[in-house]
Amino acid sequence: MKTKDRIEQALMSAVARTDAPGTPPKLARAIHHAVFPGGARVRPQLCLAVAAACGDDAPTVSDASAVAIELLHCASLVHDDLPCFDDAETRRGRPSVHAAFGEATALLTGDALIIMAFETLARASAAQPLRLGPLTVAVGRAVGAPGGLVAGQGWELEDQVILEDYHRAKTGALFTAATVTGAISAGADPAPWRGLGEKLGEAYQVADDIRDVAADPDEIGKPVLQDAQWLRPNAVAELGMEGALSRLQRLLQDAVDSIPSCKGAPGLRELVLLQAKRLVPKELRESAA
Amino acid sequence: MKTKDRIEQALMSAVARTDAPGTPPKLARAIHHAVFPGGARVRPQLCLAVAAACGDDAPTVSDASAVAIELLHCASLVHDDLPCFDDAETRRGRPSVHAAFGEATALLTGDALIIMAFETLARASAAQPLRLGPLTVAVGRAVGAPGGLVAGQGWELEDQVILEDYHRAKTGALFTAATVTGAISAGADPAPWRGLGEKLGEAYQVADDIRDVAADPDEIGKPVLQDAQWLRPNAVAELGMEGALSRLQRLLQDAVDSIPSCKGAPGLRELVLLQAKRLVPKELRESAA
Numbered sequence: 001m002k003t004k005d006r007i008e009q010a011l012m013s014a015v016a017r018t019d020a021p022g023t024p025p026k027l028a029r030a031i032h033h034a035v036f037p038g039g040a041r042v043r044p045q046l047c048l049a050v051a052a053a054c055g056d057d058a059p060t061v062s063d064a065s066a067v068a069i070e071l072l073h074c075a076s077l078v079h080d081d082l083p084c085f086d087d088a089e090t091r092r093g094r095p096s097v098h099a100a101f102g103e104a105t106a107l108l109t110g111d112a113l114i115i116m117a118f119e120t121l122a123r124a125s126a127a128q129p130l131r132l133g134p135l136t137v138a139v140g141r142a143v144g145a146p147g148g149l150v151a152g153q154g155w156e157l158e159d160q161v162i163l164e165d166y167h168r169a170k171t172g173a174l175f176t177a178a179t180v181t182g183a184i185s186a187g188a189d190p191a192p193w194r195g196l197g198e199k200l201g202e203a204y205q206v207a208d209d210i211r212d213v214a215a216d217p218d219e220i221g222k223p224v225l226q227d228a229q230w231l232r233p234n235a236v237a238e239l240g241m242e243g244a245l246s247r248l249q250r251l252l253q254d255a256v257d258s259i260p261s262c263k264g265a266p267g268l269r270e271l272v273l274l275q276a277k278r279l280v281p282k283e284l285r286e287s288a289a
Numbered sequence: 290m291k292t293k294d295r296i297e298q299a300l301m302s303a304v305a306r307t308d309a310p311g312t313p314p315k316l317a318r319a320i321h322h323a324v325f326p327g328g329a330r331v332r333p334q335l336c337l338a339v340a341a342a343c344g345d346d347a348p349t350v351s352d353a354s355a356v357a358i359e360l361l362h363c364a365s366l367v368h369d370d371l372p373c374f375d376d377a378e379t380r381r382g383r384p385s386v387h388a389a390f391g392e393a394t395a396l397l398t399g400d401a402l403i404i405m406a407f408e409t410l411a412r413a414s415a416a417q418p419l420r421l422g423p424l425t426v427a428v429g430r431a432v433g434a435p436g437g438l439v440a441g442q443g444w445e446l447e448d449q450v451i452l453e454d455y456h457r458a459k460t461g462a463l464f465t466a467a468t469v470t471g472a473i474s475a476g477a478d479p480a481p482w483r484g485l486g487e488k489l490g491e492a493y494q495v496a497d498d499i500r501d502v503a504a505d506p507d508e509i510g511k512p513v514l515q516d517a518q519w520l521r522p523n524a525v526a527e528l529g530m531e532g533a534l535s536r537l538q539r540l541l542q543d544a545v546d547s548i549p550s551c552k553g554a555p556g557l558r559e560l561v562l563l564q565a566k567r568l569v570p571k572e573l574r575e576s577a578a
């Protein structure tokens with residue numbers, strides 16, 4: 001099965017558990033809306049690619065890690081889009097969850113997805129129970145406080161922010177968790193895989209900043225110029241467009257260079273370079289090459 | 290150490306992990322505000338009482354279960370108080386989290402507490418790794434969809450609701466998780482402990498409905514008549530005050546009767562009866578006796 005299909009199928013199994021009589025119908029629809037159709041599924045692909053490079057001896061566990069990472073990403077988008085944060089009416093070219101289902105349902109949808117992420121890990125780990133603790137800690141660290149996604153979102157509400165700390169928490173931590181949990185899922189030492197996630201996470205955030213300034217909103221399916229509107233830190237504002245583009249290139253090269261030598265290294269390098277292409281808006285690709 | 294002190298200390302250790310340089314200061318303060326000072330800590334007390342009745346051979350694990358249950362309860366209060374739900378400005382006699390720190394920070398606080406709950410379980414289970422899976426699944430089931438807290442909150446947003454299903458999810462599930470995780474934490478079979486949690490959860494919800502109609506807001510530290518204002522199901526509205534009080538008494542008796550015979554049974558019965566007294570507003574205690 002192709003990795004993309006494997007991810008969609010694993011996500012569908014996880015979400016299907018909430019499609020049961022006890023779930024309020026509106027909440028069930030909103031959860032589905034938040035997860036399908038997805039974006040590029042970059043994080044779960046990265047997770048499974050690392051698991052594959054490490055032998056992937058327990059695909060049920062690596063599936064669960066990929067799902068957990070993606071569900072937490074989706075949860076953060078749902079809560080980030082709410083009126084008290086970005087107040088974004090669209091996401092992936094469709095109404096955001098609160099625009100379609102109301103604020104209260106969107107709030108619960110994010111909560112349900114966070115819970116589902118941890119529950120999915122636990123259910124999948126029955127055959128490899130010793131991997132569950134390290135997986136849960138890695139995922140928790142990536143999304144909680146002090147260093148994870150929620151902390152990163154919290155920095156948007158402070159007056160004094162260090163750009164790198166903010167990006168590392170808001171975007172980098174979940175990328176790092178993708179590579180780290182990929183390795184743990186396959187019973188491998190996660191330490192050599194940290195760097196890849198960190199560099200890709202930084203690159204992704206810089207690319208997001210570039211798109212926020214320079215992309216066509218129809219191409220990326222969400223509003224642009226949000227950072228300026230919400231007075232959020234932005235790499236282009238800090239380094240200029242040329243500076244941001246050259247930083248992006250350096251980070252992607254660092255990411256490729258950090259891949260430990262192993263059987264799966266060539267495939268991983270290819271994946272990184274493929275993703276890299278998608279990171280930059282069409283009209284800037286030449287100057288970024 | 291007294292159980293109450295043990296709970297506060299375990300909660301403080303868990304929360305202290307977020308009091309680190311990476312956590313935005315406002316978020317750190319809001320997390321603290323959401324957890325301290327607490328209410329009666331009924332759920333973690335119940336969890337530890339069941340663990341004690343089962344031998345409590347791994348207090349680090351039972352502490353973590355008690356903490357996880359209470360953090361999830363606190364998270365649900367923070368999100369429930371938000372303007373898109375109850376819009377409650379006070380909680381436990383103080384400003385609610387969003388009243389004190391703003392909506393965006395309150396949103397993140399709830400998210401952080403949910404994540405912290407699962408992370409706490411995982412960190413504590415290093416010495417008893419085989420208990421982590423069942424604990425996480427039990428906790429996830431209690432707070433997620435289809436049958437948990439989030440599903441219960443979701444039913445408040447639907448037009449057609451079955452009162453018992455709604456209560457079971459919104460309040461009962463976390464009580465059930467308290468007794469179930471108490472048993473699992475001590476390596477015991479959780480099945481005989483389910484009934485106690487279920488009955489206490491139902492009782493607690495009926496008592497909450499009674500207080501919402503009949504309590505002095507100063508005594509309970511939050512606004513009253515919220516169910517009528519938000520058109521939520523309420524046992525008094527459905528059964529009348531006398532009907533609701535007699536249902537409460539029957540549920541508490543059922544709870545006491547469900548306690549499996551074991552060394553800790555007398556202590557547990559005492560705890561249940563003690564809590565029962567606190568459940569009914571002063572001026573109604575006589576008619577409820």
